[in-house]
Amino acid sequence: MADTQVLQNVLRDDQRLPRVPEPGVMVIFGASGDLTSRKLVPALYDLAAQRRLPLEFAVVGVSRTEMSHDEFRARLRKGLEEQRSGEVSDDVWESFAGGIFYMPGDSKKAETYDELKDFLKRLDGERGTQGNRAFYLSSSPSLFPAIVERLGEAGMNEGEEGGWSRLVVEKPFGRDLGSARELNSEIRRYFEEAQIYRIDHYLGKETVQNILALRFANGIFEPLWNQHYVDHVQITVAEDIGVGTRGAFYEEAGALRDIVQNHVMQVLCLTAMEPPVAFDAESVREEKVKVLKAVRAIPEDDVEGYAVRGQYERGWVWGEEVEGYREEGDVDPESTTETFVALKVFVDNWRWAGVPFYIRAGKRLPKKATEVAIQFHSSPHTPFAHDDTQGLEPNVLVVRVQPEEGLSLKIGAKVPGSGFEVSSVNMDLLYGTAFLEEAPDAYQRLLLDLFLGDPTLFIRADEAEGAWRILDPVMHHWSESRDVPFYAAGTWGPKEADALLERDGRVWRRP
Numbered sequence: 001m002a003d004t005q006v007l008q009n010v011l012r013d014d015q016r017l018p019r020v021p022e023p024g025v026m027v028i029f030g031a032s033g034d035l036t037s038r039k040l041v042p043a044l045y046d047l048a049a050q051r052r053l054p055l056e057f058a059v060v061g062v063s064r065t066e067m068s069h070d071e072f073r074a075r076l077r078k079g080l081e082e083q084r085s086g087e088v089s090d091d092v093w094e095s096f097a098g099g100i101f102y103m104p105g106d107s108k109k110a111e112t113y114d115e116l117k118d119f120l121k122r123l124d125g126e127r128g129t130q131g132n133r134a135f136y137l138s139s140s141p142s143l144f145p146a147i148v149e150r151l152g153e154a155g156m157n158e159g160e161e162g163g164w165s166r167l168v169v170e171k172p173f174g175r176d177l178g179s180a181r182e183l184n185s186e187i188r189r190y191f192e193e194a195q196i197y198r199i200d201h202y203l204g205k206e207t208v209q210n211i212l213a214l215r216f217a218n219g220i221f222e223p224l225w226n227q228h229y230v231d232h233v234q235i236t237v238a239e240d241i242g243v244g245t246r247g248a249f250y251e252e253a254g255a256l257r258d259i260v261q262n263h264v265m266q267v268l269c270l271t272a273m274e275p276p277v278a279f280d281a282e283s284v285r286e287e288k289v290k291v292l293k294a295v296r297a298i299p300e301d302d303v304e305g306y307a308v309r310g311q312y313e314r315g316w317v318w319g320e321e322v323e324g325y326r327e328e329g330d331v332d333p334e335s336t337t338e339t340f341v342a343l344k345v346f347v348d349n350w351r352w353a354g355v356p357f358y359i360r361a362g363k364r365l366p367k368k369a370t371e372v373a374i375q376f377h378s379s380p381h382t383p384f385a386h387d388d389t390q391g392l393e394p395n396v397l398v399v400r401v402q403p404e405e406g407l408s409l410k411i412g413a414k415v416p417g418s419g420f421e422v423s424s425v426n427m428d429l430l431y432g433t434a435f436l437e438e439a440p441d442a443y444q445r446l447l448l449d450l451f452l453g454d455p456t457l458f459i460r461a462d463e464a465e466g467a468w469r470i471l472d473p474v475m476h477h478w479s480e481s482r483d484v485p486f487y488a489a490g491t492w493g494p495k496e497a498d499a500l501l502e503r504d505g506r507v508w509r510r511p
């Protein structure tokens, strides 16, 4: 082997070594909330268990609830145990929890930040966190601007003594285009774009990233990935759960803001984007923004031709009778909030001209299923007898994001026997059996990237705004009418959603 080849192989192997981030602190605002105990701390605990966090790492929770460090730790441990059915390693937890702290404080008041600043400096000395800080906004979104301003006024928008300062912003990022723009400009008064990590946990999912691997690490799909071969695309984010204890939050959000503006739009971008020149933050995000810019505006005077909303009524899911949305806790009994959305969008560029992207997302549907289905044109001509092709459907490539993560390609095949009957069958690949490793949780990946300083899987300001631009006319139209179609829990949404596709001579897939 030539020397250069050997060297290249060594370099490649080196790159595969897990990178461990620099020392640092993660400060969580709104730390008494659900996200901290359900997602953030379990993800950090897993990273600690895999030794992917430096020893000089700390977490500081801030919220108004009075609690000691130990009470906070006990609460987080309880959350972790519930999530892991009791399987928590005492050794890992003890060493990880030694770096967890809590500071009660009102995030609107300047003195909270003076205290926080002193506390973080003390940690730099005691735990060697080297002045590096990531501030995680997980509080109520209405507090985001105040927190950012106070951080800036306290000088915490810069790391201490040569360290870095990063800001993580949880969704929802604004309520519409106007408020998202405002939030972006408020944040940018104190933080540079490179310091801002707008999080969307779908981008941390292995199978969402796999859309890129499928498209750009294979030679056979990309030539077909355009209007010449694709009839239409269906993106589904179906959940069987209802709103549970999150009624108050959901009343403000609804399916469009909760799922479509962020998760679905990101999946749409990855499905439709052009190959990025490199897999780095600017190249990937540049291509995603181009998709959002190319999405045709939904006409204000014909929103119904492109968008359907729905709300679940009492019904049956997995054999159990469940309440309707209006009967859920903290929900207005006359609420018009949508728990289901179906949309038709077009990406007006050379690749996708004329190809509809049908999108649906909803709660209390029959099952949990997130997938992207690329439906190809039918074969131009079949030489077989009409009666023999009754069971033949067009080719569909399904990227299953969850559950049963994998790929499925529907192809036509001969039915065994005499004659020449052909029918559709599925070729399936399950990622779980192909790689015998369990995929890391989305937050694990994203928090690691945050500490490594890699924003590739986070959302840039213009992406957030681009997604709102598409949805603004729909939200505006819906806000003017109280007429929400209902669907029984455990069904695939209101009949209006079926009609949206029927008008185009198409039907929704059953995932």
Ligand code: BG6
Binding pocket: 239, 258, 259, 370
């Ligand atoms: C969250 C939404 O962002 O995503 C929830 O707020 C939703 O309403 C959840 O249930 C779905 O995430 P996942 O990872 O279970 O698909």
